[in-house]
């Protein structure tokens with residue numbers, strides 16, 4: 001699937017509607033994610049960024065709309081091979097969502113057990129070691145339990161698990177939340193390096209303006225129950241929408257922009 005400018009579209013959302021009771025979260029929401037980009041997804045608290053991600057990865061059944069991921073129609077319940085598409089993405093949930101009773105290596109192996117139950121213990125250990133390394137954790141981290149890890153290490157362990165199945169798509173929900181600025185910048189760098197070396201497409205929910213400036217190719221803005229704007233930050237700066245103006249041109253937005261320019 002390609003858009004009007006010839007970009008390959010790996011996630012396409014059309015006319016999405018999500019509602020909880022009387023609360024309408026999304027109404028007529030459209031979104032295209034291009035192959036190979038890091039798309040930042042921003043919006044005020046409660047605008048439905050996580051619900052959008054959960055809809056795309058099949059954890060939230062929308063009330064209306066169409067969602068195609070890697071050319072599979074995800075809302076078509078009769079689609080054969082849903083698992084086939086699921087193993088092509090990895091997800092880092094807010095807070096890491098690691099199993100506390102499993103070591104880091106065992107956490108990484110959870111999706112492998114699910115999709116490839118026949119793999120030998122040796123091979124599983126070898127793959128877990130590779131993912132630990134890829135995520136920038138020291139080798140001994142594989143044997144540790146989540147409670148023994150710092151916040152930044154937990155995020156990296158969650159990332160290692162998200163990479164377990166060699167995904168094409170990576171979903172990150174506020175990956176730098178709770179990290180100190182240096183840890184956050186390092187995580188951004190890791191995300192960008194992984195995107196480059198593994199050829200990933202990244203759907204990245206964040207409130208972090210530094211992250212947007214440092215690594216996002218485009219940014220989608222959620223407000224008024226839909227994606228009100230999508231583009232490079234420079235393009236969004238021309239928007240008249242009050243939330244976009246406040247977000248990018250308020251004091252924190254200006255500081256992040258100055259940081260990027262090295263002033």
Ligand SMILES: Nc1ncnc2c1ncn2[C@@H]1O[C@H](COP(=O)(O)OP(=O)(O)OP(=O)(O)O)[C@@H](O)[C@H]1O
Pocket residue numbers: 020025043044045046047048049050051052
């Ligand atoms: N399972 C659910 N049942 C009822 N309401 C829900 C459910 N999941 C989310 N919501 C509501 O949907 C709205 C959007 O939630 P969501 O977590 O997607 O927001 P968000 O944009 O990710 O917010 P934040 O930036 O604070 O993480 C919120 O009002 C939330 O309370």
